[in-house]
Amino acid sequence: xxxxxxxxxxxxxxxxxxxxxxxxxxxxxxxxxxxxxxxxxxxxxxxxxxxxxxxxxxxxxxxx
Ligand SMILES: [Zn+2]
Numbered sequence: 192x193x194x195x196x197x198x199x200x201x202x203x204x205x206x207x208x209x210x211x212x213x214x215x216x217x218x219x220x221x222x223x224x225x226x227x228x229x230x231x232x233x234x235x236x237x238x239x240x241x242x243x244x245x246x247x248x249x250x251x252x253x254x255x
Contacts, residue, residue: 224239226250
């Protein structure tokens with residue numbers, strides 16, 4: 192008869208957690224700037240909108 196053993200688990204290193212805690216807000220901010228920002232956060236006016244315009248349409252983000 193064989194015994195079923197629990198899988199050996201290792202603790203997640205804090206550096207990995209810290210990396211994700213930093214990366215997620217940065218990626219969310221980048222996604223916001225690319226998709227919905229109209230100059231309110233970036234203070235770039237229409238420049239960022241025009242720069243990302245085709246990509247926004249490709250992603251299906253409504254803009255006009
Ligand atoms: Zn458009």
